[in-house]
Amino acid sequence: MSTAAAEGGTPADGAENAYRPSARRLAREAHRRRRSRRSALIAAVSTAVTALALYLLVVNSPGWQRTRETFFNAAYARQALPEVLRGLRINLELMTVCGALILVLGLVLALLRTLRGPVFLPVRLLVTAYVDFFLGLPMIICLLVMITGVPALRLTGVTTDPLLLGGAALVLTYSAYVSEVFRAGIQSVHPSQRAAARSLGLTGAQTMRHVVLPQAVRRVVPPLLNNLVSLQKDTGLVSIGGVIDAVYAAKIITAQTFNYTPYLVSALVFIVLTVPLTRFTDWVTARTDGRRQQGGAV
Structure with a gap:
């Protein structure tokens, strides 16, 4: 039985009494x-x-005709696309492997830098010196030193492969940036969280693992994704060592044809890969900000 019938009315009366927005x-x-x-x-x-x-x-513009032939030639674009895509595999492999290593090394550096107590002062000083050095060192110089300097040492058992050395340079540099992101996330957790965890009997390591790190990692996901976007682009810098990635493949065709369209093809390929990740980063950032404003767990 409907509510209107229970109160002695009819369904029509209930419909008439339904909410109607005002004019x-x-x-x-x-x-x-x-x-x-x-x-x-x-x-x-x-x-x-x-x-x-x-x-x-x-x-x-006066030079448009020449510019179109030099930079926007469809024939050279079709010629370059297969080679650029073949070289892109190297960039994707570098981004995947180096990205995972950077996250691990960056988190370890952040944890070492946040260690408390006077006994850990040497560790904190060494980590701080490492971070400061690689934050100030230009990426291109780090790559040149690793790719050309390490083989010159002729160390036994040390690789001379420019791909591996270039990847090592990316890891060394980006781990410094990522460690600062993680450290900022760790320091953003209110001290009362640590105090509450210690009052429940958790050790310092357990507090960091179960209370501080989960909150810190969720808060720094957006800047970590931004670093991943930058890493994706910077993988093209390993081409200075002769690694045939997407950028170097375009450079080879350009040297053969004296036409710069392959460079634009390479640029468009990187843009196609970067834009979706950038939009995803914006979505995650907006979602995180919205949950923070609503008072939810971040």
């Missing part, structure tokens, strides 16, 4: 819809006009 609210919602449509239309027109202006500016 003022309907007018306000209609105004918002009109304003949204107007804003979308203005944005679309503004974007189209800007794009058209830029297009006309480029195609009407």
Whole structure:
């Protein structure tokens, strides 16, 4: 039996007593819809006009014809694409392997730097010196030193493969950046969390593992993803050692044809890989900020 019938009314009476928005609210919602449509239309027109202006500016420039032949040649693009994609496998392998090593080494460095007590002072000083050194050292110099300097030492059992040495340079440099991200996350956890965990009988290591690190890692996911995006692009720098990745494959074709279209093909391939990861990073950041504003676990 319906509520309206139980109270002696009819279903029609219940329908008549149902909530109906006021005329003022309907007018306000209609105004918002009109304003949204107007804003979308203005944005679309503004974007189209800007794009058209830029297009006309480029195609009407004096050197456009020569630039199009040199940088936007479809024939050379078709020739370069298979070679660039073949070399891209090296970049993806570097990003995957180096990314995993960077996360592990960066977390270890952050934990060592946050050790407490005077007995750990030498460890903290060494880690701080390592982080400061590689934060200040340009990536290109680190790669050159590793790829050309290590083989010159002629150390027994040490590889001279430029791919491995370039990957080592990426790990050394990026682990310094990632360690600072992890350290910031660890320090962002309120001291009361540690105090509460210790009051429950957890040791310092157990507190770090079960209480501090889970919160710290969740908070630093967005900046870690940004570092992964940068790593994906910087894997192309190993080409300075002769590794035939996507960038070096484009360089070989350019040297043979004296046409720079292969470089643009390589750039577009990296952009296609980077944009989805960047948008995913933005989504994770917005989701994390929203949960933090709502007072939820971050």
